[in-house]
Amino acid sequence: MVSSATAVAYTETPATSGAISVRNVRRVFVNASGEETVALERVNLEIQPGEMVSLLGPSGCGKSTLMRIIAGLDQPGEGEVVLDGVPITGPHHERGLVFQDPTLFSWLTVKGNVSFGLKARGIKEIAREVDDYIRLVGLEGFQNAYPHQLSGGMAQRVALARALVNHPKVLLLDEPLGALDAFTRMQMQDEILRIWEDRGTTMVFVTHDVDEAIYMSDRIIVMTPRPGKIQEIIEVRLSRPRARNHPDFFLIRSKILEILHFAGEIRENYYL
Amino acid sequence: MAFNVAEQETGAGLAGSAYPAAATEPAGQAARALSGRFETGRKVLIRFLPVLAAAGTLSVHLYVPNEQTFAINEEYRKVLAVLLALNVVFFGVSLVPSKLKDWLGENAPLVAAALSLLAIWDLITLKLGLLPLPYFPGPDKVLGALLEDWKLIGTSAFYSLRLLFTGYLFGAAAGLVTGTLMGWSKRWHYWVSPVMKGIGPVPATAWIPLAMVIFPTSFQASSFLVALAVWFPVTVMTGSGIANVRNAFFEVARTLGANERYLIFRVAIPAAFPTIFVGLFMGLGASFLVLIVAEMIGVKAGLGWYISWVQGWAEYAKVYACLGVIALIFSSVIALLFKFRDRALVWQKGLIKW
Structure with a gap:
């Protein structure tokens, strides 16, 4: 991909900001007939500033709920989430969010989408910054395109630029690459890593792709459903850039699959 | 635009001989050339329809005897004459590729139908008196x-x-x-x-x-x-x-x-x-x-x-x-x-x- 990252004038986020601590968070959903589902059961988690953390688990394990609580779009019934010492009470531009569906504003061009956050916050003099971020995600030349004219990968890049232009302390990615084809997906993983390394932003991302979690994260929070809770936290001590076919990669992979009971049993010996 | 039109016409000519076997023989080629010319001729004819319709409407008004005996408005024949002249000019211009030609190629049948409707209206009122006055004037x-x-x-x-x-x-x-x-x-x-x-x-x-x-x-x-x-x-x-x-x-x-x-x-x-x-x-x-x-x-x-x-x-x-x-x-x-x-x-x- 085009690596024009150096062109962006960053206001460096100091490595000390972007620390998230999830304290005793419990979230219960009650459906129409009064049945309760425990989406999160007493979750505790400390995320370091500048860390890349993934929430991994099968559907129903509460990973998206936890993400929405950190974003401020959902409130925990009990417990609290604290960012740099300040409890989170609602959405804020210091916590950027990218969904699986890019959710681009269809009535705005690429440029309009990227500049949305700055305009909403009443910031003038945005033209250069917006151009910089469009370049950062490799979409120069598409400034005036409308969302329906973009491919899935391009749309997700716009969503990324739209969140990043606000200089968030934390970037929350809710299955950001889930809808992309395998190759675009791997390409985008590298792009996100590149931006992460450049900016030092704390990134938390939800995924149910084991390989993606290992390839990208410093730590993998493995979650299990009914009730949603953290099963185990795995530190990925592989040097970066990582090789998807390294033997250690497979070791971590099989460990995670065992935790999730998806490893399967070896009934006979396989020969290549 | 002009280029597109030329391409379209050639395209239509080719489409007329979509049979691969025929296309390889000289006879097939001749047929293709013929059908190409025929397609073009048909298109010219379609663009000519408004002229025919305007001329027809004017002749109906001028030469069919009137049944209704009220004074006839002299302006109407002038307007029809102007319409006829305009359509002749448009048709002439449309012999050369242009925007007007595209428009006419698309809408000539509608224009012709509208002009013919005038003639029909004229016929059933002023000319044949099929509808009662004063409710249905010409x-x-x-x-x-x-x-x-x-x-x-x-x-x-x-x-x-x-x-x-x-x-x-x-x-x-x-x-x-x-x-x-x-x-x-x-x-x-x-x-x-x-x-x-x-x-x-x-x-x-x-x-x-x-x-x-x-x-x-x-x-x-x-x-x-x-x-x-x-x-x-x-x-x-x-x-x-x-x-x-x-x-x-x-x-x-x-x-x-x-x-x-x-x-x-x-x-x-x-x-x-x-x-x-x-x-x-x-x-x-x-x-x-x-x-x-x-x-x-x-x-x-x-x-x-x-x-x-x-x-x-x-x-x-x-x-x-x-x-x-x-x-x-x-x-x-x-x-x-x-x-x-x-x-x-x-x-x-x-x-x-x-």
Whole structure:
């Protein structure tokens, strides 16, 4: 991909900001007939500033709920989430969010989408910054395109630029690459890593792709459903850039699959 | 553009001999060349149709003896002659590739049909007297009425348009406000929707007696009625459009730092605009209806008033002339609304064309 990252004038986020601590968070959903589902059961988690953390688990394990609580779009019934010492009470531009569906504003061009956050916050003099971020995600030349004219990968890049232009302390990615084809997906993983390394932003991302979690994260929070809770936290001590076919990669992979009971049993010996 | 047309014609020629076996033989090639020429000939003939139709219509008017014995308006034959001349010129120009040629290639059959309809009208009225007078005058008399009374019709059109725009602007603005409030806030929805559900379905024309009493001038009364007719569909469509905007848009916007005002004006309304437009369109249709009826009943000006006035004198030619003017004006107003829509909705694909 085009690596024009150096062109962006960053206001460096100091490595000390972007620390998230999830304290005793419990979230219960009650459906129409009064049945309760425990989406999160007493979750505790400390995320370091500048860390890349993934929430991994099968559907129903509460990973998206936890993400929405950190974003401020959902409130925990009990417990609290604290960012740099300040409890989170609602959405804020210091916590950027990218969904699986890019959710681009269809009535705005690429440029309009990227500049949305700055305009909403009443910031003038945005033209250069917006151009910089469009370049950062490799979409120069598409400034005036409308969302329906973009491919899935391009749309997700716009969503990324739209969140990043606000200089968030934390970037929350809710299955950001889930809808992309395998190759675009791997390409985008590298792009996100590149931006992460450049900016030092704390990134938390939800995924149910084991390989993606290992390839990208410093730590993998493995979650299990009914009730949603953290099963185990795995530190990925592989040097970066990582090789998807390294033997250690497979070791971590099989460990995670065992935790999730998806490893399967070896009934006979396989020969290549 | 010109290049495209040339390509199209060659394309049509090739398509005429889509059989691979035939295409390889010399005889096949000859056939292809022939069919190519034939295709072109057919297209030229289609573009020539309006000339034939205009000539036919003019001859019918000039040479078929009249059954109705009233004085014949001399202007009509002049207009037909001008139409014939114009069509001859257009056809001549269209021999060379141009925008006009494309347009004519597309619309020549329609133009020809319209001209033929004039001839049929002429035949069943003036020429054969199949329809009773004074209710069904010939085209020459309608033209004569228009030429005779164009000043009064023009003034009436001005009054109608003034009333239409006043009423429409107020009604649409009010509808946008109430619709947005209803779509955005549960409390407003609670209080406004019973009012809307009760009053909305009552045809605005039913309020005419009341409006005439309440408002000091008939212009204000009828503006109110037009506004009321526009308000209802605009409110309903704006409300439902805004209530149905995807929640994810608001969530993303809030994480980007948007406050409530920004959410309403920069997310909810633009996102709902395709639905809002349907309301604006429906409101425009309703406003035409109310406008004409209000003018026929209470207001002493405007096209509706003109129609009922000349009807009182049994001058049906003038009624038809006025109907033609109404059709022209109202369809132009709708075209204007769609132009506005196209500009506002460039981001949407697959728009309905007007």
